[in-house]
Amino acid sequence: MSEYFIYAFIYLVAAVIAVPLAILFGLGSVLGYLIAGVVIGPVIGLVGDETTTIQHFAEFGVVIMLFLVGLELEPKSLWAMRHRLLGLGGLQVAGTAAAILGLGIWLGLSWSVALAIGLILALSSTAIVLQTFNEKGLTRTEGGQNAFSVLLFQDIAVIPMLAFIPLLALPELVEKARHVTQQVADHNEELSLIAGLPGWAYGLVITGSMALVVVGGHYLSRPLLRFVACSGLREIFTAAALMLVIGVSVLMTLVGLSPALGTFLAGVVLANSEFRHELEANIEPFRGLLLGLFFITVGAGINFDILFSEFFLVMGLTVGIIVLKALILFVLATIFRIRNSSRWLLALSLAQAGEFGFVLINYTVQNHVLPGSIGQTLSLVVAMSMLLTPLLFIFFEKVILPRFEQTSNEREADHIDEQGTVIIAGIGRFGQIVNRLLVANGIKTVVLDHQAAQVDNLRKINTKAYFGDATRPELLHTAGIEHAAMLIIAIDNRDNAIQLVKYVKHKYPNLKVLVRAFDRGHGYLLRQAGADIIESETYHSAVEIGAAALRVLGCSPEFVENRQHTYKSVDAELSDALYAAWKSEAGEQERFDNNYYKLFIDFEERLKKEMAFGREDVTARTDPQGSRNDSEPEVAEGKRDH
Template identity: 50%
Template sequence: MTFLLLYTFIYLAFAVVSVLLSQKLGLGSVLGYLIAGIVIGPVLGFVGKETTSIQHIAEFGVVMMLFLVGLELAPQMLWQLRHKLLGLGGLQVLLTLGAIVAIAMSLGYSWQVGVAIGCILSLSSTAIVLQTYSEKGLMQTPGGQAGFAVLLFQDVAAIPMLALMPLLAVGGVAAVNNNDTHGHDAANWLAHQSEWVTAAVSIAAIVAIVLFVRYVVPMMIRLVIKSRVREMFTVFTLMLVVGIATLMSVVGLSPALGAFIAGVGLANSHYRHEMESHLEPFKGLFLGLFFITVGAGMNFGLLESTFFPIIGMTLALLLIKATILFLLGYIFRLPSLSRQLFALSLAQAGEFGFVLLSIAQNNNVLSETLFDRLSLVVALSMVLTPLLFIIYEKVFAPRAIAEENEESRAHDEIHEENPVILLGHGRFGQHINSLLTACGFHLTIVDNHAEMVEGLTKFGIKTYYGDATRPELLGSVGLAKAKLVIIALGRESGATHIVEFIRRHYPHLPIIARAYDRGHAYELKHAGANYIIREIADSAIRAGRIGLEKLGVEPEQARELSKVYAARDRYLSDRLAEVYDPNITNYANDALMQVFKEVDAETQQMIQTILHGGHVDWWEEHESPETHMKKGIS
């Protein structure tokens, strides 16, 4: 008991520290678990032979992961993505598999071993890549979308690979019957049956799973929900996955395959999201434990004795996969930068590689030495993935941006000088232009969206194309003779830089600036804007006024309350701007916090006075035209 607790503590403690450090460094949780296993195993020697037994338990995390992947893959979604899935994803797996099989056979390995190695190395790391895409905002780029399609296909392709791996066993039926957790151990009821009986029972088991999750599971879930025992839903979900995994094992099929089929069957269920939320913590725990055992079981003695061959194999893998991915990106007409992201981000092997490695070893497909070498190659390729993203960010992305800037459309020459300059004609600036133009004022409008500029020109609205953050453009818009500048850009940093430029060169020119939020408003006022408009403040207050009316407050009183609140909010923003310090965060600014508490308390007291029939004339002074002409935030 004591040793069990000690080993549990070692695994959990090193996992927590390593994953937190890995996340801090932007390396992802999977690499954190691998590193934790390497530290407690080969480096410090805290754990040893028990890792193999623990890994058999931890592999249940893979079963859960496949169940959750299935839940996300509704059949109609797969049909909608069929072109990218079969095109990019299918070609990537087939070409990579073919290239690796050819290389393996040229080195003297049998075709069975070559196919096993190809399956193991052709898949990429879904966990690392998707997490990095999300963290770096790359998911919506063409390269990110293409990468997601390939990863999705790989997740689906992993299922037949799991089923194929035992069939590659050199020793035939005897070898197939010699593995453990993947359904071919002593608990396999069909171990000594004829092939047609095995095939018939296997098909029947799959059909039974489909019918069970389609018709029986929903009824059982409704009964569980009616019990109102909260933990019962978690117990039922675990029971479902474990039961399906057990059924697949006893008939000689992969538990992960059964879990995936069940997940797809429940993908359209109303309870899908609740099942995901209940299983996610268990999946994360078991998968983390699985990756720790993989790291702990790595043969560092082999790495030390064959360092250059292992490194050579790892770099060769990255090069082969990146080349194939780059060519596919070219064939499918991805933009240049997206091709580079696509190729670099998916060049590594993935977590499914460890699963396939384990199955291949259990079925005597791979020798012990080859298993150890491939484990090192898979792990090292994953460890190098953050470096590939750094190369993309620091080398390819800046170069592509520089080339794009050189080839981009030059800003229009501006020859007119109008009293009002409007920078930005989006959803905010268009109303300003319409109002001032209707009142007879002439505006010089600048926008950096070429499509919008061309469209506005067709409507008869003269608009100049250009990036208002560039000093050379600001010097040509007629600031010297302008009476007012209105900055209606949606980009926070761009607006602040423009205000600083205008205030430095034209200190007396009035500036109205659009603010993204209250914090951005402080930055604009600090930069020198005369009047700042928070883009959603007025509409939000109007929504609040309608809400008051729907809650039973008289319309006239609701209007007065909203006016008082709006005035007090502007007053609060002005007071906070006076104590704003750009060098520290707002939550660390004690003076700012004190002012907020004081003004907020006063505002609540005024609102309560009005609600109880009293009168507050404070806001009338602050709503006067003279007040609006002063520097302030609205």
Template identity: 40%
Template sequence: MLPTLVALLGAATIAVPLTRRLGLGSVLGYLLAGVLIGPSGLRLVTGVSEISDIASLGVVMLLFLIGLELRPRRLWVMRQAVFALGPAQVVVSAAVLAALAHQAGIGWAGATVLGAGLALSSTAIVLPMLAEADLLKSPAGRDGFAVLLFQDLAFIPLVAVVPLLAEKSLPNHVPWHDVASAAAAVAVILVGGRFAVPPLIRAIGGARTPELFTTVSLLIVAGTAYIAHLAGLSMSLGAFMAGVLLSQSEYRHELQADIAPFEGLLLGFFFISVGMSADLGLARAHPGLLAAATAALLLAKVAVAFLLARVARQGLTDAVRFSLALNQASEFSFVLFGAAVAAGALAPATAAVATLVAAVSMAATPVLFALSERFLIPRLQPEPMPDFDTIEAADAPVIIAGFGRFGQVIGRVLRMYGIRFTALERNIGQVNVVRRFGNKVYFGDPTRAELLRAAGAEQARLLIIALDHPEDSLRILETARRAFPQLKILARARNRRHAHLLMDRGVDGLVRETFHSSLKLAEEALEVLGVPPEEAVRSVTLFRDHDERNLRETLAIYRDEQQLIQSTQQATEELTALFEADQRSQPAR
């Protein structure tokens, strides 16, 4: 085992830095390393199946980390892309590829399996590739993630349908035992993740015992994967469900930090095993067939994905990135082809060619994507965004994240008092306007922990979050709370729900951006309507105090819409009663 481990690590150490330096990403390096040391190369490693079993844990851990990032609220926001664009990509791609396979002389049963298997794309390739290019937050990245998520969910029913393609008629009974086993496994994972795991983490002392916390983190991933496997489900699906359940946990970031190193290493081993499994003898025997089949796969998937992206109103650049990111086959394709051969729905020789085509498409994707980023995308983006500024040594006591109209007013007041601050703004147009008026502001993304550190967050006393978008302000609050716990944090809230979300995450203070200006205008409106100035001030103050008290009281129920509506109605009645009592207590005019 030790020589095998040395060969794996040595090949990865040599190949991955070379491909990354060439701008082709790390995935291609791992694939080439596998080809080099595998049975078709130098034969340093021949036990491909043994390595594949261990390396498959990399995919399991990747799905667990995806689940941690996919909080239910985020899934609800992405519902249209997941359940509209995802099914469209899978169904249309599968239909086109199945038709091409049938035209090549394969029966409809086998062609359907090939179409479904090759329609899937590799989560393990696409997400790291987009992350390396810093594109996960772009429209192409978000929609790509949504499609991959749907594919991961669709893989289980696809495997279940494969045996039906080999039969002349549908089975005359429902496999209730298998259905019950799957339902029981899902229930165990859901209940355990909700009620058993958080107390377990608290019992071991949370993250205060790093080695034990790491052990428990790995146990959660491996345990849920094993439970799903015992029930005949995908191990990745079990780990994914556990990740989603723990996405709301206070230990989410610590779990992510502990699992990520293992995920990166084992995922690299997974791609090495894919490279090792490539049958170069078959490629040498039929180079024309391999080239034509791979080209047809890549072109068909690019064309389908590009058209769907444009229908989904992606820009031209994002549509190109989206289509080129999803043009390969998936790690699940190999599983599907194996199940089809076992069921008699796909001939072994056809499966061997399909497996090789899938592996070549996975190797080609990083190359094509890197070439497009270097030569095609710049032509579609005549005015690329400038690089973020390099922040000089910053020791100001205040950091203002977001320097639009809201942040600038704060900055002017601080400057009046002679208080130094570091201003961060990621809208280059806003930066240019502010600089024209002689103000100093740094162009950068304040949601990144490294930028906050460069801005002096470790020494600063106060962080003021004045960003426009609620999601970004919540992200920077979570980042700052985790990385710079000594910072006091004040934030701008766009609305009442945003204020609740900020309070829920422990913000030290907040201001609803239109609240005080609205009160001032209401006060002036009362005066114009004949209310004496002192009475108008008193009435507005009564409303303000009541509303801010109600904001704090509804923090515990703001996620329950029904309770929140009921509380709001009660607060309205209470406010009316308070106002009438105040009016009665005043001397008659």
């Protein structure tokens, strides 16, 4: 027992030291885990033969990860991505396997060995890629979504690979290992529901197992989780969540399918469950810890003796596989019209071999498809490609991404071929709402934005916008500012917004300028610059939330409307007085002295007095804890009004 505690302590110490250092130097947690494994394994030798056993246990982290990914996908979302799943994913696996098959035959390998190697290396690392996407915020990007589709297809493809690979067995290896296989089988019999079944029965078992996961996940898991939740014990709910994941994994293993695929399907089924977020919260810590352990075992499992003895062969194969897969993925990304940096993200993120490669390598050796020596070399290639993957992400982040951002910024401004009554500078979330409201009422607008990607996205939904920097006078002239009635400024740079107001009010004093302010201080500076109308981006939404809270607490709609009007009136008076105090003290600086704060406090007291009238109505409708007592019908009425 003490031996396991010692190994656990070693792995944890390595992770606690290496991962924070890796993140500090911008390398990412995955590379930190891999380096930790290399240090405690091949370098220092603190861990050794037990690494393979621990790796099988740590692979459960991949299973949990795919369950959590499934929880994020509703079935309709999965159906929506079917074209990328089958098209992009299918072509990637088939293209990579075919390319490696051709190269293997050219190098003198038999076609069966070359095909087996191609299938193994066609897979990428789901664990590393999804973990890195999550850390770097790349999951929702175009490249991230397409990469996920490819990874999901690869996990599905493992099933037919496991069925097909035994057909590639080499006769000489089968004959050589026949008596050894019989001896091993006598001592290592594994549980299986499909052993000895004919093909038609095997198909029925597979179909029944998948149906059990879907039907059980939809109809049986909810009553179970509801029953467990009634206990109020968080640890029991955690146990139930793990029980579901482990149960599905065991079922998939017994029928010869991928546990990761089964748990992913279970997650998709539970994506609409009311327990979805609770399941995520309870399982997430296990995912992170087990994935970290898996990455450490990958690093610790690198055999430096073989690596050094065949260094150039292993590194040559590793680099060759990464380049080949990246090239194939880049071509497919071009065919599927994945643009700009997303194309590079897809190609570089999936260029490595994956953790399922270890499983398939062992499987091919056991089924006499590959000789043991080739299996050892391939294991090193898979491990080294995974070890280099974080460096590919760093290359993308430091070299590729800035290049496309610079290209976007250097893009020439669009030629503006029309003019409108209103010019809108900035078409983010705020500007889009303003533009839709005006256009819907028949007002002609000219929309400008300095982010090329944003402009291109708006054009996809038939919203006309022009790329260009609205702070440039020549662009405003081209947009027809001399004839416009109004300029609406919704750009996300505070200083640029202020400077634009100053320029426009100086050059075109009769032009009405409406501008979005980020906060009170920014509003003062905009007001000082000459803006005609200034609206805080949070003011109205905050007032509406406060009003909704009063309605839910039982206040009548008339009372709430009166309170809103009172608040706005007092705040408008407060704003004028505070601006005068700020202007006299601050000048061009955004700062607030003690007199300003005193005035603010005085007006807060004034607001309380103004609001005091009718407050008894609120107190009478709610108890001291803020809960309802006898006004339930009015709450419902308030909700309908809201």
